[in-house]
Amino acid sequence: MAGNFSPCNKIGLAPMAGPGDSGFRRICRECGADYTVTEMISAKALRYGADKTVALAKYTKDETPILIQLFGREPESMEYAAAYIWEHFSPAGIDLNMGCPAPKIFNNREGSALLREPDLASELVRAARKGCGGPVSVKMRIGIDKPDPAIIDFAREMESAGAAFITVHGRTRDQFYSGSANYDVIREIKKSVSIPVIANGDVVDGFSAERILRETNADGFMLARGALGAPDVFQRIKSHLNGAEQEMSTLEKRFEICRKHLAYAVDDKGEERACVEFRKHMLWYLKGIPGAAALKVQAGRISSIVECESLIAEILNK
Ligand SMILES: Cc1cc2nc3c(=O)[nH]c(=O)nc-3n(C[C@H](O)[C@H](O)[C@H](O)COP(=O)(O)O)c2cc1C
Structure with missing residues (x-):
């Protein structure tokens, strides 16, 4: 497959470790998600061939186009994992997790902790690109403990390292999933890079979808929690954005x-x-x-x- 995936003008199902497994991705895709992303997968565990980890990368064609998301902080493991994924699973692209706030990940200086280490983050993008024959993207937050002005440079560095696009969840690491997503910072990032920017955070229906696009000027968006118990949110959002009649939700x-x-x-x-x-x-x-x-x-x-x-x-x- 692959090589030419673009998330622009699309609505993606954002990655969710736990609920975002193959069955959920499949139903969301059937209900209107334009593409899906796997649960995050440890590059290091893939390198050591852990069966449970390899299983996380499996998907059906009904979930495609799909991005496989990797996390980790070792460039060698990242290159190995990207090459392994590319060879065995050929997804539409590989996404690198630079947003996970979970203490287990953050304290290991992975996920959102990488926002503090732009040089290493760039190296990880380059390493994944070496292994992967398709696009490599980055999913990030807007800072660690506060919206960080340096995040603009971070996004630019991801672009220079060869990221095909970036997805920005408009929260800081310390916010986890609370408070509201900050669309101003996403808009600033969008202004500062030439690669596509995908906005993320708090989309749950047609009105919030319209708002994230208007306020961030992003090239597309993805949503996670809004699809839980409601995979048809994607169809409802599309009807709303197209000005079509909304089907009654029964x-x-x-x-x-x-x-x-x-x-x-x-x-x-x-x-x-x-x-x-x-x-x-x-x-x-x-x-x-x-x-x-x-x-x-x-x-x-x-x-x-x-x-x-x-x-x-x-x-x-x-
Ligand atoms: C249960 C759960 C698991 C998540 N797992 C991941 C993950 O594996 N990788 C990732 O990049 N983001 C993960 N996220 C973050 C979401 O992809 C998304 O960025 C966040 O929930 C904000 O979007 P929303 O407001 O549409 O939910 C997770 C979120 C939740 C609620």
Whole structure:
């Protein structure tokens, strides 16, 4: 495949370690996401051939175009991992994680900690490019403890190192996922580089999609949490942006999507594991449903497709 992927004028499903597995990516793509990104994968663990890590890079053609996301801070591991990914999985491109705020990652000076080390970050981009035959992109935040004016130079350095585009989540590392995304900084970054800039943060519907595009002037955007329990958010956003009539969002439609999602998860991981992992998705699908407390208890115990089906039937017959 690959070589010519562009995220411009597209709506991507942002990477989510945990919920953003193959089944979820597949249902989001079917519901209108233009491309997807894998959960973050450790370059170092790939280098040492950890089976569980390799499994994270697997995807179906229904999730494509797909970017495989790597994290790490060792240029040699990054080059090896990028080459391995390219040879065995040939995704549309490889994305480098420079935004993860999780203490385990940050304290290892990986993920968002790389924002403090632009030289090493550039080296990682160059290393990934050496290994990868397609585009290498960077996903970053806007600073560590505050929006950092040096982030503009950081973005420029990623461009000079050969990043094909950058995705900017408009929060600092210390914000994790709280507060609101800062679109002013994304707009400043967009003004300062010539490669495409993809905006990210707080898109949950058509209005917020319109806003992120207007306020950042970015070339496209991606969203993560807004798709949890609502993969059809992509279709709804597209209808809104095209000025088309919005289809009514019904419970029947929501759970039709939920059923398909579970089927894709089962395809990927087998019934037992898929159902256990689906419990958290079920809670997202239950969001906003009156009297959901008892249903949530049931959702937390799902261990088979039949149990999931009977819970859905109960919800729809209420
Ligand atoms: C559960 C979860 C896991 C995430 N995992 C990743 C990840 O593996 N790689 C990454 O770059 N960002 C990850 N993110 C960040 C999202 O990709 C996105 O940048 C962030 O949630 C902001 O977008 P949103 O407001 O649309 O959710 C994760 C977010 C969540 C909520």
